[in-house]
Amino acid sequence: MRCDSSTEGRFRCRTGGDLDSQQIVDQLVVRVIAGDRSALAELFEGYRPRLWRIVRFRLHPRLQGRIDADDVLQDAWLRAETRIGAFITEASQSCFVWFRMIVTQALVDLHRRHLGADKRDARRECSLDGRWSAESTVTSLTFHLADRLPSPSSAAAKIESAERLDSSLEALGDLDREVLVLRHFEELTNSETAMVLGITEQAASMRYVRALDRLRAVMEAAQVK
Numbered sequence: 187m188r189c190d191s192s193t194e195g196r197f198r199c200r201t202g203g204d205l206d207s208q209q210i211v212d213q214l215v216v217r218v219i220a221g222d223r224s225a226l227a228e229l230f231e232g233y234r235p236r237l238w239r240i241v242r243f244r245l246h247p248r249l250q251g252r253i254d255a256d257d258v259l260q261d262a263w264l265r266a267e268t269r270i271g272a273f274i275t276e277a278s279q280s281c282f283v284w285f286r287m288i289v290t291q292a293l294v295d296l297h298r299r300h301l302g303a304d305k306r307d308a309r310r311e312c313s314l315d316g317r318w319s320a321e322s323t324v325t326s327l328t329f330h331l332a333d334r335l336p337s338p339s340s341a342a343a344k345i346e347s348a349e350r351l352d353s354s355l356e357a358l359g360d361l362d363r364e365v366l367v368l369r370h371f372e373e374l375t376n377s378e379t380a381m382v383l384g385i386t387e388q389a390a391s392m393r394y395v396r397a398l399d400r401l402r403a404v405m406e407a408a409q410v411k
Contacts, residue, residue, distance in 0.1 A: 219274050237289050243371045244293050247329040262289040283381050320360045328352045354404040366397035
């Protein structure tokens, strides 16, 4: 959903398809701006499947199976509810990107609580603009892509394959890697990706195509012979 605010104070949204109709979305936004928490909840629920995928992808491998994605979303919802007064300014570009930012903050805090004692994992933090660190993205990519490789015949081969994949992913440019994750794994639109990364839509589109080609090469190089 894309949201725009005019100098007259109007707040318009264009839905990406998760909510039933444009008219319903516009009505919900008007109610949210007026302080209606039930309308905010309806918007959040409309994006829950997309936000859930983000949590599942970004959750650290050590926390997979231990932390329920729905619990993370519940925490994020409580945070969104307390920030309803800032909705008109913070979500003026994109309502979905605003919810994603809040979910990301909930995940970062979760990682710090559970992994903060580990120096390597303590570096898994977001920058001020809400982007994940390069190391965090590589860790998530390696975890989710490793299952797509042919099963090695031994534990040692499996570890070697994962290490090769991790090394290859680190060789990709940070921005290209993040575009790949946002488009392919978090399933953001090209417009949303450009918004999150602060680049043009054309640049986001070109980088995505290039990153997909590089990912194919990475996956081929990581295959165990």
